[in-house]
Amino acid sequence: xxxxxxxxxxxxxxxxxxxxxxxxxxxxxxxxxxxxxxxxxxxxxxxxxxxxxxxxxxxxxxxxxxxxxxxxxxxxxxxxxxxxxxxxxxxxxxxxxxxxxxxxxxxxxxxxxxxxxxxxxxxxxxxxxxxxxxxxxxxxxxxxxxxxxxxxxxxxxxxxxxxxxxxxxxxxxxxxxxxxxxxxxxxxxxxxxxxxxxxxxxxxxxxxxxxxxxxxxxxxxxxxxxxxxxxxxxxxxxxxxxxxxxxxxxxxxxxxxxxxxxxxxxxxxxxxxxxxxxxxxxxxxxxxxxxxx
Numbered sequence: 001x002x003x004x005x006x007x008x009x010x011x012x013x014x015x016x017x018x019x020x021x022x023x024x025x026x027x028x029x030x031x032x033x034x035x036x037x038x039x040x041x042x043x044x045x046x047x048x049x050x051x052x053x054x055x056x057x058x059x060x061x062x063x064x065x066x067x068x069x070x071x072x073x074x075x076x077x078x079x080x081x082x083x084x085x086x087x088x089x090x091x092x093x094x095x096x097x098x099x100x101x102x103x104x105x106x107x108x109x110x111x112x113x114x115x116x117x118x119x120x121x122x123x124x125x126x127x128x129x130x131x132x133x134x135x136x137x138x139x140x141x142x143x144x145x146x147x148x149x150x151x152x153x154x155x156x157x158x159x160x161x162x163x164x165x166x167x168x169x170x171x172x173x174x175x176x177x178x179x180x181x182x183x184x185x186x187x188x189x190x191x192x193x194x195x196x197x198x199x200x201x202x203x204x205x206x207x208x209x210x211x212x213x214x215x216x217x218x219x220x221x222x223x224x225x226x227x228x229x230x231x232x233x234x235x236x237x238x239x240x241x242x243x244x245x246x247x248x249x250x251x252x253x254x255x256x257x258x259x260x261x262x263x264x265x266x267x268x269x270x271x272x273x274x275x276x277x278x279x280x281x282x283x284x285x286x287x288x289x290x291x292x293x
Contacts, residue, residue, distance in 0.1 A: 014080060015079065015080055015081055015148065015149045015152045015153060016077060016078065016079060016080060016152055016153050016156050017063070017076075017077075017078045017079075017080055018075070018076070018077055018078075018156060019067070019069065019070045019075065019076040019077075019078075020070055020075050021070040021071070021072075021073045021074065021075065023073075024073060024074075024075070024163075024164065024167060025072070025073025025074075025285075026072060026073035026074050026285035026286075026288055027164045027165075027167070027168035027169075027170055027171050027172060027288060028069075028072075028073075028074040028075070028164075028171075028172045028173075028174065028284060028285050028288055029074065029075045029076075029077060029157070029160050029161065029164065029171065029172070029173045029174070030066045030069045030074060030075070030076045030077070030173075030174050030176055030281070031076075031077045031078070031157065031173065031174070031175045031176060031235060032059060032062045032063040032066065032076070032077070032078040032079065032176050032177075033059075033078075033079050033083065033087075033088040033089045033153065033175070033177075033235060034057075034058060034059035034062070034079070034083040034087075034088075034089060034177055034178075035058060035059045035060065035061065035062040035063040035064075035078055035079070036058070036078070036079040036080045036081045036082045036083065037055065037058060037060075037080075037082060038080045038081060038082070039051050039054065039082055039085075040081075043081065043082070043085045043086070043145070044085075046133050046134060046135050046137060047085075047132055047133060047134075048131065048132065048133060048134035049126065049130060049132055052264060053126055053128070053130065054082060054084045054085070054126060054132070055082075055264045056126060056127050056128065056180075056261070056264070057082075057083060057084040057123070057126045057127045058082060058083060058084070058264075059083070059176070059177045059178040060178065060255070060259055060264055061258065061259060061266055061270070062176050062177065062178050062253070063076065063078040063176075064274065065176070065253070065258065065270075065273060065274050065277045066176050066277055066281065067274075068274075068277075068278040068281055069281055069285075072281050072282050072285040072286070073285055074281065074285050075160055075164075077153070077156055077157055077160060079149070079153050081149040083123070084123050084126055084132060085122070085123070085132075085145070086121065086122060086145040086146070086149040086150055087119070087120070087121050087122075087123060087150075088149070088150055088153040088154065088235075089175075089177075089233040089234050089235050090114055090119075090120060090121040090233070090234050091109055091112070091121065091234055092121060092146050092150055092151070092154075093107070093108045093109055093121060093142075093146070094108075094109045094110075094112050094114050094115050094120035094121045095108050095109070095110060095115065095120050095121060095122060095139075095142055096110065096115050096118065096120055096122075096124050097110050098124075099122065099124055099133065099136060099137055100136055100137055100138065100139050100142070101136040101137065101138055102138055102139050103139075104139055105139075121142070121145075121146065121150065122137065122142050122145060127180060157173075157235075157239070161173065161239065161246055165245060165246065169245060170245035170246070170247070170292055171245065171246050171247070172205070172209065172247045172248075172249070172284070172288050172291070172292060173235070173239055173240075173246065173247065173248045173249075174213075174248075174249050174250075174251060174284065175232075175233070175235045175236055175248060175249070175250045175251070176251050176253075177230070177233075177250065177251065177252045177253070178252065178253050178254070178255045179196065179230065179252045179253070179254055179255065180255055180261060181254065181255060181256045181261060191223055192223075192254060192256070193223050193224070193225045193254065194217070194222035194223045194224065194253070194254050194257060195217050195222055195223070195224045195225070195251065195252065195253055195254070196224075196225050196226070196227070196228065196229070196230045196251075196252040197210055197213055197214055197224060197225070197226050197227070197249060197250070197251060197252075198226075198227055198230045198231045198232035198233075198236060198249070198250035198251075198252065199226070199227065199231075199232065199236075199240075199248075199249055199250070200227075200231050200232045200236055200237065200240060201227050201231060203240070203242075204232055204236050204237070204240025204241075204242070204247070204248045204249070204250075205240060205242060205247035205248055205249045205292075206242060206247055206291060206292045208290075208291045208292070209247055209249050209284075209291050209292060210226065210249060212283065212284065212287060212291055213249060213251065213280065213284065214226070216279065216280050216283050216284075217280065220276055220279075230250065230252045231250075232248070232250045233250065235248065235250070236248045236249075236250045242292075245292075247292050253273075253277075257269065257273050258270045258273040258274075
């Protein structure tokens, strides 16, 4: 189902956007779990921050940067819901007990590093560190968000992976994210990195996949780093199983390359960077059989 880029802010908005080719020519899926921007009324209940503050936690426009995937036989799965209010790149139940008015069940993961940082499945703070909520939530609200938003994203992704494996025998998942610029008050002595490729230090995908993506981006003049500081999130850890023929590579792109981070607007350079990402899509989809086939 291909929904328009400008999503209506309603409770009826689909939790995911799925762009598929007319027929799957490549065993490749691109995901964007953090570019959702449908701030519906049900999600904004109890939120003390304005949407602009919340949007600074988004991987803004990443789904648009990789929007050409279906033209190359690949699929693009994007979350429509905002990661600040429900994060699909976390376990389903990474929750901070201090955020809730009632006691959490024993099986909830309250001790992960993400929860400690305030960035669990239901985040406590935005990227700047400001608290999101002015009051405590109920556990029932966390359950509702996981069932309504988190679960459909992962059900769709699980189905896509299974379908591609049945057709081709293997699957490559490229999980797309963006990274904010270093703090403006911090004096940089080296050039900021443009891309970080995360493969869990070589365990989530074939090394040839990472090397190919690195070569494509480096040849375009970008500064590329591996696994530092982003080695891969939940999607990379959970789905990346090369022994079972599912390979996952996480890509982090510097927001400063394509957007005004204060205004949350694309820069004039957006179209150029989008074209560069289309080149990456073309190479990865055309070479995937040699990389992991």
